[in-house]
Amino acid sequence: MSKEMILEKQQQAIQILNEKNIDMWITFVRETGNIKDPMMDMLVGTNATWHSAFIITKSGETIAIIGSLEEANMKTVGTFKTIIPYLKSVRDDLRQVLIDRNPEKIAINFSQNSSLADGLTHGLYLDLLKYLEGTPFSDRFISSEEIISALRGRKSQTEIAIMKEAIAHTLQIFDEVGKFLKAGITEKDVAEFVFKKVEERGFGFAWEKEYCPSVFSGPDTAGAHSGPTNRIIKPGHVVNMDFGINYKGYCSDLQRTWYILKEGETEAPAEVLHGFNVIKKSIELAAKAIKPGVVAHEIDSIARNYIVENGYEEYPHGLGHQVGRAAHDGGALLAPKWERYGNLPYMTLEENQVFTIEPRLTIPGFGIATVEVEVVVTKDGCEWLAPNQEEIVLVKA
Amino acid sequence: MSKEMILEKQQQAIQILNEKNIDMWITFVRETGNIKDPMMDMLVGTNATWHSAFIITKSGETIAIIGSLEEANMKTVGTFKTIIPYLKSVRDDLRQVLIDRNPEKIAINFSQNSSLADGLTHGLYLDLLKYLEGTPFSDRFISSEEIISALRGRKSQTEIAIMKEAIAHTLQIFDEVGKFLKAGITEKDVAEFVFKKVEERGFGFAWEKEYCPSVFSGPDTAGAHSGPTNRIIKPGHVVNMDFGINYKGYCSDLQRTWYILKEGETEAPAEVLHGFNVIKKSIELAAKAIKPGVVAHEIDSIARNYIVENGYEEYPHGLGHQVGRAAHDGGALLAPKWERYGNLPYMTLEENQVFTIEPRLTIPGFGIATVEVEVVVTKDGCEWLAPNQEEIVLVKA
Numbered sequence: 001m002s003k004e005m006i007l008e009k010q011q012q013a014i015q016i017l018n019e020k021n022i023d024m025w026i027t028f029v030r031e032t033g034n035i036k037d038p039m040m041d042m043l044v045g046t047n048a049t050w051h052s053a054f055i056i057t058k059s060g061e062t063i064a065i066i067g068s069l070e071e072a073n074m075k076t077v078g079t080f081k082t083i084i085p086y087l088k089s090v091r092d093d094l095r096q097v098l099i100d101r102n103p104e105k106i107a108i109n110f111s112q113n114s115s116l117a118d119g120l121t122h123g124l125y126l127d128l129l130k131y132l133e134g135t136p137f138s139d140r141f142i143s144s145e146e147i148i149s150a151l152r153g154r155k156s157q158t159e160i161a162i163m164k165e166a167i168a169h170t171l172q173i174f175d176e177v178g179k180f181l182k183a184g185i186t187e188k189d190v191a192e193f194v195f196k197k198v199e200e201r202g203f204g205f206a207w208e209k210e211y212c213p214s215v216f217s218g219p220d221t222a223g224a225h226s227g228p229t230n231r232i233i234k235p236g237h238v239v240n241m242d243f244g245i246n247y248k249g250y251c252s253d254l255q256r257t258w259y260i261l262k263e264g265e266t267e268a269p270a271e272v273l274h275g276f277n278v279i280k281k282s283i284e285l286a287a288k289a290i291k292p293g294v295v296a297h298e299i300d301s302i303a304r305n306y307i308v309e310n311g312y313e314e315y316p317h318g319l320g321h322q323v324g325r326a327a328h329d330g331g332a333l334l335a336p337k338w339e340r341y342g343n344l345p346y347m348t349l350e351e352n353q354v355f356t357i358e359p360r361l362t363i364p365g366f367g368i369a370t371v372e373v374e375v376v377v378t379k380d381g382c383e384w385l386a387p388n389q390e391e392i393v394l395v396k397a
Numbered sequence: 398m399s400k401e402m403i404l405e406k407q408q409q410a411i412q413i414l415n416e417k418n419i420d421m422w423i424t425f426v427r428e429t430g431n432i433k434d435p436m437m438d439m440l441v442g443t444n445a446t447w448h449s450a451f452i453i454t455k456s457g458e459t460i461a462i463i464g465s466l467e468e469a470n471m472k473t474v475g476t477f478k479t480i481i482p483y484l485k486s487v488r489d490d491l492r493q494v495l496i497d498r499n500p501e502k503i504a505i506n507f508s509q510n511s512s513l514a515d516g517l518t519h520g521l522y523l524d525l526l527k528y529l530e531g532t533p534f535s536d537r538f539i540s541s542e543e544i545i546s547a548l549r550g551r552k553s554q555t556e557i558a559i560m561k562e563a564i565a566h567t568l569q570i571f572d573e574v575g576k577f578l579k580a581g582i583t584e585k586d587v588a589e590f591v592f593k594k595v596e597e598r599g600f601g602f603a604w605e606k607e608y609c610p611s612v613f614s615g616p617d618t619a620g621a622h623s624g625p626t627n628r629i630i631k632p633g634h635v636v637n638m639d640f641g642i643n644y645k646g647y648c649s650d651l652q653r654t655w656y657i658l659k660e661g662e663t664e665a666p667a668e669v670l671h672g673f674n675v676i677k678k679s680i681e682l683a684a685k686a687i688k689p690g691v692v693a694h695e696i697d698s699i700a701r702n703y704i705v706e707n708g709y710e711e712y713p714h715g716l717g718h719q720v721g722r723a724a725h726d727g728g729a730l731l732a733p734k735w736e737r738y739g740n741l742p743y744m745t746l747e748e749n750q751v752f753t754i755e756p757r758l759t760i761p762g763f764g765i766a767t768v769e770v771e772v773v774v775t776k777d778g779c780e781w782l783a784p785n786q787e788e789i790v791l792v793k794a
Contacts (some may be wrong), residue, residue, distance in 0.1 A: 031512035089736035115428035118520035339486035
């Protein structure tokens with residue numbers, strides 16, 4: 001992320017601290033080359049080796065307390081106004097910064113609900129308590145999840161413009177895959193084809209290459225979050241692909257479905273068309289209900305219920321997640337009220353959040369139908385960033 | 398890391414659990430695409446999206462409790478013998494696995510001392526307590542740092558062989574840099590040259606490219622852990638570079654020092670030679686003292702004292718760290734007893750650990766002299782994997 005974009009995000013963070021009346025936000029880290037707080041790229045723009053505190057205050061200060069060997073680097077990076085280098089321990093400087101400002105509400109980088117707000121490891125948390133022993137500050141800790149949910153969720157127009165470009169490039173690769181597909185090749189062949197397209201255009205992958213793309217062919221596929229296999233694509237298979245790129249630091253995340261025609265067929269069988277159309281319609285219904293203020297799990301229910309009413313099994317995951325610099329971004333999640341999703345399904349939608357919508361269903365004997373789109377929440381509804389798939393794409397065997 | 402190497406490391410982990418009498422080791426994670434426990438590559442070999450517990454027991458079991466959508470992927474990856482998929486919450490399966498085995502000592506992936514053993518975020522730790530509420534298990538938690546220190550520290554012969562290759566490739570690039578160096582080019586030019594060499598050979602970088610390599614020229618350099626600048630290399634400068642590659646998953650980490658001759662000079666000035674020789678000698682003295690059973694900070698003291706006795710300022714960092722899959726690897730650290738290093742300087746050395754030795758000193762008016770070597774601890778001493786630099790390399794302006 002460029003220095004300019006980081007400074008813009010810091011300004012946005014200061015506004016959010018004021019809006020939520022939080023005096024100070026501390027991101028406490030170490031050895032980010034080994035394990036990196038997910039906010040480092042957006043807030044700091046470089047690594048930290050020794051215990052380091054990156055602090056933003058409601059009054060607009062930005063303070064980095066870092067190991068002295070990294071002082072010159074932090075100055076070069078230029079994202080923090082006040083840089084406090086230490087030699088032997090972060091303890092004294094950290095205490096002093098807190099004592100001088102006496103913040104009443106201190107957001108810390110941990111969260112039970114959001115992995116993006118949970119960069120503080122437990123060992124580091126214990127260190128933080130140790131360093132602040134005898135002060136009142138650790139009693140004033142709250143989770144930074146509200147700040148991060150707003151900061152990552154509310155996309156700027158610049159961010160949305162980049163995400164639109166990412167989507168356009170991704171859809172082009174989906175088109176090319178449609179032309180490449182035929183009976184006799186394997187899921188892995190499709191993945192190799194996609195790798196080539198991504199790499200020759202200099203894009204990155206939106207998530208780990210081992211299942212980016214995921215490719216699923218036919219009735220006996222492995223299911224979501226699996227890598228492509230040596231399974232051979234055959235006539236009569238429903239094929240789909242889950243895939244996204246990382247473009248200028250932003251991810252896309254899309255899915256499309258194809259059908260491989262059997263000899264003599266000129267269109268997909270009725271069961272396939274029906275399954276596909278139920279998916280398509282469930283996405284339309286969900287998108288229609290999206291607007292600021294709606295509780296996230298309600299959107300999931302709309303698609304889930306429609307699919308179940310049509311006689312299919314419910315999908316074993318959430319309907320959609322936010323997208324941004326991370327493929328799974330932001331706070332609010334379009335998901336059912338299952339424990340594994342924490343409080344994210346209970347959060348309300350806000351303007352400028354970007355969501356995927358990605359229901360799935362199994363068409364017995366043929367494969368999995370799934371379409372994934374991206375929408376951005378607008379003032380009174382949502383706008384499609386990546387359109388719905390209007391028709392299942394037919395592929396000649 | 399290949400499946401075979403992961404299974405080998407798991408076997409080693411089981412031996413370590415027996416040696417240290419720890420009944421069970423749990424690595425608890427979620428959304429490793431956003432924040433990844435540093436042990437995932439070595440233990441699991443794939444990502445986990447939902448709350449997941451990767452468990453190894455003293456009796457030799459390997460158990461993965463994971464979100465159901467990732468069951469097929471875990472089977473394909475094939476690194477865990479027992480795979481338990483869940484739909485709505487990890488709670489019940491996790492409790493059941495613990496109740497069935499009733500472990501008395503449970504190592505968990507957190508540590509105040511070692512970032513590599515500190516992959517459990519604080520939010521996840523709170524989740525873990527919540528899931529185990531009403532059971533005795535959370536009272537039996539200990540840090541996994543001892544296990545990880547042994548597991549990452551004790552290199553197999555396969556690992557050492559790969560690391561030797563990594564070092565040979567790295568030293569070759571240092572040689573090429575020596576030929577490329579001349580007055581008038583900038584630190585950044587040197588870095589660009591190195592980038593090209595690394596990329597055309599298909600290597601990775603041992604740490605973030607922004608300061609890999611670090612290049613320091615002359616008396617006014619930025620200091621360690623800084624990126625290369627537009628500073629121009631001039632006659633009379635001492636130049637050094639800190640650089641390593643990632644080769645087949647293993648890192649190298651080396652430093653070398655050059656001197657840019659002034660017109661008419663045929664060798665470096667006496668002050669430069671003296672500074673360089675003090676560095677070289679301090680490394681020899683430290684290496685001579687390395688053997689199993691020695692406490693790590695004692696090695697640091699040997700080099701540190703020798704440098705100070707010779708009238709130079711002590712270096713503001715540790716003498717050396719372990720290297721492996723991470724540039725900063727393992728537990729025991731050749732560092733002074735400063736708070737920022739936790740208990741790592743108090744640990745004892747073990748056979749097959751690989752350490753850097755990297756003292757530094759400033760030669761006033763000329764620049765920084767620093768050499769970094771790698772050694773592996775043997776049964777009764779150490780073996781040089783990357784040799785000491787015998788002489789400062791002279792560069793014609």
